[in-house]
Amino acid sequence: MSESILEMRQISKEFPGVKALADVNFKVRKGEIHCLVGENGAGKSTLMKVLSGVYPYGTYEGDIVFEGAVQQFHQITDSVKAGVAIIYQELALFPDLTVYENIFAGNEVKRGKLVDWNRTVVQAKEMLRKVKLNVNPETLVKDLGVGKQQLVEIAKALSKDVKLLILDEPTAALNEDDSENLLQLLRELKQQGITCIMISHKLKEVISIADSATVLRDGRTICTLDGAKGEITENAIIKNMVGREIEDIYPKRTDSKFGDKILELRNWSAYDPGLGRKVAKNVDLHVRKGEIVGIAGLMGSGRTELALSIFGNPKEYKLQGELLLDGKPSAFAHTSDAIRAGIAYVTEDRKGNGLFLAQDIKSNISAANLYGIASNGIINENEEVKVATEYKNSMYIKAPSVVQLVGKLSGGNQQKVSLGKWLFVGPKLLILDEPTRGIDVGAKFEIYSIMNKLIREGMSIIMISSELPEVLGMSDRVYVMAEGEIKGELAIADADQEKIMQLATQ
Incomplete structure (x- = not known):
């Protein structure tokens, strides 16, 4: 894997008031999986948009050398013709079209001037076989889960004879199984000679899959680490990403003092008329002043629904049970009532809601x-x-x-x-729903430090998180949910990942 398929030389890119890239050098060897890492705002996505033609030739300084030739990509179609395909975190599929229509959208299989739909379906099946996706090509994309939609995107790229596949945070919205399936597919594509660039914040994934890893910081190339030499380690990546060593990404609180109960739920249930079932069932839970209470559980366990039922019930669930705030029975008809009472909710979907x-x-x-x-x-x-x-x-x-x-x-x-x-x-009580989803390790550390500062100032926090190390690293107590129920409560001294997963899968 010594021959380079890509070199980006002295790439600089400016926006009004911001220099996003400053003399970035980036080299990728043919047939490798090369991870691009860095804090949010480091310039990773900008660099890939320069490469793919989203930011066209003439809007940046420097050279793109692909397969030994200097390229001038004036638009995305130019990079696609050269064999470069990029898949963004927000998938670019047509939900109301079929799988086969999506795979060949803009690259239709034609006989003369007309689309040959029979050949399209046959070739779509071949692409689906390559990505190991066993679905009917006539299925509407909106009827597929996110993991399968991601595979449709990759099949779409493969249909264009891709030589260099770029994936921007491909596992950010996937569960653990779908993430591992995707990583295994990338390994198999590598064996077929396809080169991959993967942007990821998940350092364990980077360590497990990368042949090389380039670190960007503040729009500059910091280093490239070689997996064959054992250079790709969590400590090495973090140190180069943030410019300092983070001994403990979960900053400890040594002066924790808990006060009276701020919030208490007694036999609390929430019924969703749209789903026709309870999304929270007979929940008993409390939060004390100056405490971070973690809520763990698998996707669909009812964690977000429980939070929304507390925060003024914007989904209009039918509620039962008691909610006590500062020891007094309370009821919130709207989110504005919850806000006035001192409750705030930071949603998991920052872009949408x-x-x-x-x-x-x-x-x-x-x-x-x-x-x-x-x-x-x-x-x-x-x-x-x-x-x-x-x-x-x-x-x-x-x-x-x-x-x-x-x-x-x-x-x-x-x-x-x-x-x-x-x-x-x-607020006196802050509900954080997936507070660090999709952000880098440096920004995570800063948010954890802010959380600890708020706790020292007397605030209380409920933290919903799918990252078990985060739950264990930041919580004082942990509740574990499954199927809308609290399956267990653990003091942090007694909690570990195995115990939480045992409860979450009951």
């Missing part, structure tokens, strides 16, 4: 508490800028200013804005 991506940082941070920046019913724009700037600085949000559009920020910085929005409300 948590933020206004087309608005700037200051508008997002003030969105849940406009009264906090208003006088006589009129928003004080100077106060809005002042408040947003304070949160930008205290939460280390990397952006030129608070008028930066949130949609232009990296995932980690978007998550900090989402968190800042709810902290401006001044």
Whole structure:
């Protein structure tokens, strides 16, 4: 694997007020799996968009050398013709079309000027066989799970005689089984001579699959690590990603003092009329002042539904049981009632439900508490800028200013804005639903540090997480859910991954 299929030489790319890439050098050997890692905002996706023609020739400085020739990709179709295919985290499929129509969309199998649908179906079956996806090609894409949709995307790329396959966070939305299936497929494609570039925040995946790994930081190439030489280790990647060693990614609290119960649920149930079943069943749970309570469980276990039932019940579940806040029976008809009572909820879907991506940082941070920046019913724009700037600085949000559009920020910085929005409300209980999903290790450490600071200041936190190391590293107690029920409660000193999984699979 000594011959290079790709060299990106001295690549620089600027946006207004931001230099996203600065003299980046990136070399990929033919037939290898090369991982591209770095913090959110390091420039990984920007570099791949330069390579694929999303940012066309002339909008950046430097050279792209593919298969020994300097390339000028003016649009995505140019890179596709050369044999480069990119699959983004947000899949680019047509949900209401069939699998075979998606695989050959824009690359139709024709006889003369007409599409040959019979050959299309036959060739689609061949592509599905290559990615080991056993589905009827006439199935609508919307009827497939995310893992299978990901495989359809790869089949689509293979149908174009891809030589270099780029995957941007391919396992971010997949469960453990689907993730492993995908990684195994990449290994098999490698054996077939296809070169892969994979962007990933999941360091264990990088370590398990990468032949080489290049680290970007602040738009610059820091190093390339060689797997054959044993250089790809978690410590080495983290140190180069963040510019420092993180001895313990889960910062410890040595001065934990728990007060009275802030929240208590007694025999609490939530019935979803749309599903025709209970999504939370007879839950008994409590949270004390100054405590982080983790809620673990598999996808579909009812964790998010339980959180929403507490936070003013926006899904309009039929609720039963008692909810006590500060020891007093409480009922919230709307989310606004829960907010006024001192409860805030940071959603797992920051792009869909948590933020206004087309608005700037200051508008997002003030969105849940406009009264906090208003006088006589009129928003004080100077106060809005002042408040947003304070949160930008205290939460280390990397952006030129608070008028930066949130949609232009990296995932980690978007998550900090989402968190800042709810902290401006001044809650006593903060519910964090998958607080570090899709963000890098440096941003995770910063969010964990913010959580610990909030706890020291007397706030209480419920943390829903699918990452067991995160649950174990940050929680004081853990509840484990399955099928809408609490299957067990563990003091953190007694908890480990095996015990949590045993309860989660009951």
